[in-house]
Amino acid sequence: xxxxxxxxxxxxxxxxxxxxxxxxxxxxxxxxxxxxxxxxxxxxxxxxxxxxxxxxxxxxxxxxxxxxxxxxxxxxxxxxxxxxxxxxxxxxxxxxxxxxxxxxxxxxxxxxxxxxxxxxxxxxxxxxxxxxxxxxxxxxxxxxxxxxxxxxxxxxxxxxxxxxxxxxxxxxxxxxxxxxxxxxxxxxxxxxxxxxxxxxxxxxxxxxxxxxxxxxxxxxxxxxxxxxxxxxxxxxxxxxxxxxxxxxxxxxxxxxxxxxxxxxxxxxxxxxxxxxxxxxxxxxxxxxx
Amino acid sequence: xxxxxxxxxxxxxxxxxxxxxxxxxxxxxxxxxxxxxxxxxxxxxxxxxxxxxxxxxxxxxxxxxxxxxxxxxxxxxxxxxxxxxxxxxxxxxxxxxxxxxxxxxxxxxxxxxxxxxxxxxxxxxxxxxxxxxxxxxxxxxxxxxxxxxxxxxxxxxxxxxxxxxxxxxxxxxxxxxxxxxxxxxxxxxxxxxxxxxxxxxxxxxxxxxxxxxxxxxxxxxxxxxxxxxxxxxxxxxxxxxxxxxxxxxxxxxxxxxxxxxxxxxxxxxxxxxxxxxxxxxxxxxxxxxxxxxxxxxxxxxxxxxxxxxxxxxxxxxxxxxxxxxxxxxxxxxxxxxxxxxxxxxxxxxxxxxxxxxxxxxxxx
Amino acid sequence: xxxxxxxxxxxxxxxxxxxxxxxxxxxxxxxxxxxxxxxxxxxxxxxxxxxxxxxxxxxxxxxxxxxxxxxxxxxxxxxxxxxxxxxxxxxxxxxxxxxxxxxxxxxxxxxxxxxxxxxxxxxxxxxxxxxxxxxxxxxxxxxxxxxxxxxxxxxxxxxxxxxxxxxxxxxxxxxxxxxxxxxxxxxxxxxxxxxxxxxxxxxxxxxxxxxxxxxxxxxxxxxxxxxxxxxxxxxxxxxxxxx
Ligand SMILES: Nc1ncnc2c1ncn2[C@@H]1O[C@H](COP(=O)(O)OP(=O)(O)OP(=O)(O)O)[C@@H](O)[C@H]1O
Ligand SMILES: [Mg+2]
Numbered sequence: 070x071x072x073x074x075x076x077x078x079x080x081x082x083x084x085x086x087x088x089x090x091x092x093x094x095x096x097x098x099x100x101x102x103x104x105x106x107x108x109x110x111x112x113x114x115x116x117x118x119x120x121x122x123x124x125x126x127x128x129x130x131x132x133x134x135x136x137x138x139x140x141x142x143x144x145x146x147x148x149x150x151x152x153x154x155x156x157x158x159x160x161x162x163x164x165x166x167x168x169x170x171x172x173x174x175x176x177x178x179x180x181x182x183x184x185x186x187x188x189x190x191x192x193x194x195x196x197x198x199x200x201x202x203x204x205x206x207x208x209x210x211x212x213x214x215x216x217x218x219x220x221x222x223x224x225x226x227x228x229x230x231x232x233x234x235x236x237x238x239x240x241x242x243x244x245x246x247x248x249x250x251x252x253x254x255x256x257x258x259x260x261x262x263x264x265x266x267x268x269x270x271x272x273x274x275x276x277x278x279x280x281x282x283x284x285x286x287x288x289x290x291x292x293x294x295x296x297x298x299x300x301x302x303x304x305x306x307x308x309x310x311x312x313x314x315x316x317x318x319x320x321x322x323x324x325x326x327x328x329x330x331x332x333x334x335x336x337x338x339x340x341x342x343x344x345x346x347x348x349x350x351x352x353x354x355x356x357x358x
Numbered sequence: 359x360x361x362x363x364x365x366x367x368x369x370x371x372x373x374x375x376x377x378x379x380x381x382x383x384x385x386x387x388x389x390x391x392x393x394x395x396x397x398x399x400x401x402x403x404x405x406x407x408x409x410x411x412x413x414x415x416x417x418x419x420x421x422x423x424x425x426x427x428x429x430x431x432x433x434x435x436x437x438x439x440x441x442x443x444x445x446x447x448x449x450x451x452x453x454x455x456x457x458x459x460x461x462x463x464x465x466x467x468x469x470x471x472x473x474x475x476x477x478x479x480x481x482x483x484x485x486x487x488x489x490x491x492x493x494x495x496x497x498x499x500x501x502x503x504x505x506x507x508x509x510x511x512x513x514x515x516x517x518x519x520x521x522x523x524x525x526x527x528x529x530x531x532x533x534x535x536x537x538x539x540x541x542x543x544x545x546x547x548x549x550x551x552x553x554x555x556x557x558x559x560x561x562x563x564x565x566x567x568x569x570x571x572x573x574x575x576x577x578x579x580x581x582x583x584x585x586x587x588x589x590x591x592x593x594x595x596x597x598x599x600x601x602x603x604x605x606x607x608x609x610x611x612x613x614x615x616x617x618x619x620x621x622x623x624x625x626x627x628x629x630x631x632x633x634x635x636x637x638x639x640x641x642x643x644x645x646x647x648x649x650x651x652x653x654x655x656x657x658x659x660x661x662x663x664x665x666x667x668x669x670x671x672x673x674x675x676x677x678x679x680x681x682x683x684x685x686x687x688x689x690x691x692x693x694x695x696x697x698x699x700x701x702x703x704x705x706x707x708x709x710x711x712x713x714x715x716x717x718x719x720x721x722x
Numbered sequence: 723x724x725x726x727x728x729x730x731x732x733x734x735x736x737x738x739x740x741x742x743x744x745x746x747x748x749x750x751x752x753x754x755x756x757x758x759x760x761x762x763x764x765x766x767x768x769x770x771x772x773x774x775x776x777x778x779x780x781x782x783x784x785x786x787x788x789x790x791x792x793x794x795x796x797x798x799x800x801x802x803x804x805x806x807x808x809x810x811x812x813x814x815x816x817x818x819x820x821x822x823x824x825x826x827x828x829x830x831x832x833x834x835x836x837x838x839x840x841x842x843x844x845x846x847x848x849x850x851x852x853x854x855x856x857x858x859x860x861x862x863x864x865x866x867x868x869x870x871x872x873x874x875x876x877x878x879x880x881x882x883x884x885x886x887x888x889x890x891x892x893x894x895x896x897x898x899x900x901x902x903x904x905x906x907x908x909x910x911x912x913x914x915x916x917x918x919x920x921x922x923x924x925x926x927x928x929x930x931x932x933x934x935x936x937x938x939x940x941x942x943x944x945x946x947x948x949x950x951x952x953x954x955x956x957x958x959x960x961x962x963x964x965x
Contacts, residue, residue, distance in 0.1 A: 103480075105484065151651075154655065163423075163476065166477065166480075167425055168654065170425055170480060171425060171606070171610070171650075171654045172651060172655070174427070174603065174606070174650070175647045175648070175650035175651040175654060176647065176651065177647070178600075178603060178643050178644070178646060178647030178650065179643075179644050179647030179648055179651070180647075181643060182640075182641070182642065182643025182644035182645075182646075182647060185640070185643065186640050186641065186644065291485070291488060291599070292488070294484075295484065295485040295488065298481045298484070298485075299481070302477075302478065302481065331496050331500065333492060333495060333496050333499075334492060334493070334496055335492075336485060336488055336489045336492050337489050337492055337493055339485075340485065340489050343481075343482070344470055347470055347471065347474060347478060348470065351474050538836070539836060540827050540828075540836055543820065543823060543824045543827060544824060544827075544828060546813065546816060546820065546824075547813050547816070547820070547821060547824045549813075550813030550814060550815060550816060551811060551812065551814075553775065553807075553811065554811050554812055554813060554821065554875075555824075556774075556775075556794075556795035556796045556799070557773070557775075557795065557796075557799060557804065557805065557807075557875075557876075558799065558821065558824045558825040558828055558829050558875060558878075558879065559796045559800055559825065559828040559829030559879055560824065560828045561794075561796050562796065
């Protein structure tokens with residue numbers, strides 16, 4: 070009985086991780102940029118939701134109408150201003166990966182430092198929909214369930230865009246073969262910029278959802294970036310369905326660990342999972358060996 | 359033939375000059391604790407520890423071109439191993455234990471991630487320190503019911519400094535020898551083209567893991583040596599991600615092409631850090647991040663690259679009388695020759711070439 | 723002649739595309755085996771499989787009687803299989819001699835002292851007539867010099883089986899003649915050479931035997947003049963309508 074409840078709790082958490090990872094995958098898989106500062110946008114959105122709720126009592130879900138477009142624009146600017154010079158400069162894919170890792174690593178500290186300056190390093194928490202909700206006889210916190218449902222909606226919408234529209238097809242072409250994409254007349258850099266910005270928008274959405282049920286501070290970014298990286302590697306770079314599965318897997322594993330061992334070990338769980346995948350299936354869960 | 363012999367003689371003089379200069383430098387540095395105030399000494403301890411970390415980082419990342427963000431993990435392992443074992447082990451035994459633990463972690467991480475794509479390694483190194491910190495916090499709270507350790511040992515700042523200086527000399531020598539060895543050549547080939555590396559018979563994963571372990575051992579030992587400096591250590595303090603970050607900045611600022619280059623990155627950054635931390639403590643992370651981005655964008659070859667460019671722009675035929683600085687400049691030039699070809703080799707080739715191609719010799 | 727390298731029923735697919743399909747071949751010491759076929763017929767993939775650059779899905783590779791199918795690339799180098807790359811490859815920023823030295827130090831089997839490796843590498847470069855470029859960065863060499871340096875790198879590991887992937891392509895007529903005599907002398911030293919080539923004059927002049935590949939499979943095998951007249955082969959090259 071508790072086991073099922075624990076697993077369902079994991080599924081709810083996993084939905085959120087999948088959303089985080091889909092956003093990251095848009096940046097990594099489509100725009101080909103390893104953005105180590107990804108989690109900082111998530112953290113920023115969490116703070117935005119917190120202040121909108123506590124100062125102006127704006128519903129966090131409504132607040133997304135503001136934070137998501139802002140994050141979209143900010144990420145688009147980052148791509149245009151900070152990433153494009155690196156894209157132009159890089160000679161090979163590895164080269165670009167190395168350069169962007171370094172640049173976004175610096176950005177991470179800038180953003181995190183700025184957040185600490187602006188918001189202090191205190192832990193924040195606000196109570197939004199913190200009521201128990203009964204589903205099929207199991208009890209969950211309403212805010213968690215809402216977060217999962219919204220995460221599924223956002224994730225599903227992104228998948229629809231990717232798989233069903235011309236725009237999405239072009240984006241997927243970027244992942245499979247950037248040079249070929251350029252040859253068939255896709256504006257690779259423009260598209261990559263939009264993919265990068267889209268990833269940032271999803272990060273903001275995820276950050277808002279996280280803020281409704283987790284305590285957070287300016288340092289949480291790294292943890293989510295790490296988890297997104299792990300999920301993306303497990304699910305496959307550019308593979309959104311794989312992301313979903315791997316995200317759920319991580320959520321369940323984490324939920325099991327916090328129930329049976331300790332709730333402070335979430336990163337260790339992600340790493341353990343990562344290692345198992347590395348050893349057993351080095352090309353990801355769905356990769357062809 | 360004559361030119362070759364003269365060449366060799368000149369090279370030998372230069373080598374002697376360089377070695378002499380280095381020995382003198384180390385001797386001067388060793389007397390620092392006698393001459394300086396506590397504050398200056400602690401500054402020098404910082405310089406030495408970051409110098410070792412940065413050179414150790416460059417040993418691995420400079421050659422394999424994989425950005426390792428795991429420095430703080432190994433530094434922390436060293437520090438925390440000493441903190442945990444100091445009550446039961448003699449001081450040097452706990453240093454040794456730290457090295458063993460660090461090497462073991464490096465072995466596991468290396469074997470698991472380095473045989474796969476470079477990306478996996480970077481990702482893993484990115485979170486390694488956070489994960490170990492998390493594990494240690496959990497362990498301390500649930501198993502040992504302590505949150506942090508006291509380190510009281512008769513190992514004062516002067517001792518720490520002298521040990522770090524010794525370690526710096528060792529890491530420098532290792533780097534120097536590496537550039538003139540089998541392993542060094544293998545690393546260069548791997549850094550440039552792994553497929554070719556395999557095709558010349560190099561065991562690529564093994565080589566990478568080996569150098570990763572060597573580099574990690576130096577980092578771990580630095581952390582271990584630094585432990586007695588702080589009387590109270592907890593996991594959050596030992597595993598500070600900023601260390602990884604700062605080391606990467608220092609290495610990039612200094613440049614990776616030359617072994618001594620990190621010096622040029624370490625000193626300005628430590629001065630800058632101390633300024634920032636005292637004057638703008640809250641802006642520290644932001645400003646450091648900005649400095650870092652400036653380096654990535656505008657100084658891709660580091661300060662050494664910049665110096666080189668300036669040097670070239672000034673032009674060599676600026677024939678000043680050699681005087682006192684002449685030998686120093688020679689030593690400088692000798693030390694700063696590019697990494698690509700191990701020095702010993704260049705000599706051999708030149709000799710060989712002159713033997714086979716006497717005409718090339720005449721043309722000179 | 724007893725076979726030195728034997729390949730049995732080798733198969734490799736990339737997704738749905740079968741690049742090498744159930745292919746067998748054998749080559750003896752001192753023999754030059756030509757491997758020809760239209761673009762994309764799987765020649766390079768076959769060399770990659772033999773050299774250990776990639777792993778086969780099925781099949782066996784035996785070197786001097788030893789099964790090397792599962793051996794890693796660098797271990798096959800030490801079992802004396804080496805190759806050149808279709809698109810010339812060497813560390814671009816290293817001086818030419820650096821790569822050859824690495825090959826001497828790591829590929830030659832017995833332990834060479836670091837100091838002697840320089841001499842030996844210089845010797846190999848001399849043999850390939852590029853010693854004067856020993857200290858030049860690889861990417862500053864001309865195409866033909868790069869090819870020679872690459873071959874020196876392969877030879878420095880003292881291969882008994884050498885896989886040349888279009889090593890003679892893109893050369894001027896006089897360079898081609900020099901290149902052909904190099905290949906010929908390799909075979910004369912007892913090296914088994916597998917020569918992937920589109921230059922038919924070279925194939926005719928050098929090869930003892932030719933294998934024709936099409937869509938991953940072997941379609942013909944035999945003496946060069948006979949094979950090149952085979953209607954099946956002509957169809958493979960020119961398409962069905964022209965045959
Ligand atoms: N790594 C790979 N992934 C996917 N497909 C590949 C890969 N390598 C080769 N192929 C495909 O396998 C087929 C055979 O390629 P291969 O390079 O072996 O041909 P080739 O005979 O060497 O051609 P060429 O004469 O042009 O050099 C081609 O269709 C190619 O696209
Ligand atoms: Mg080919």
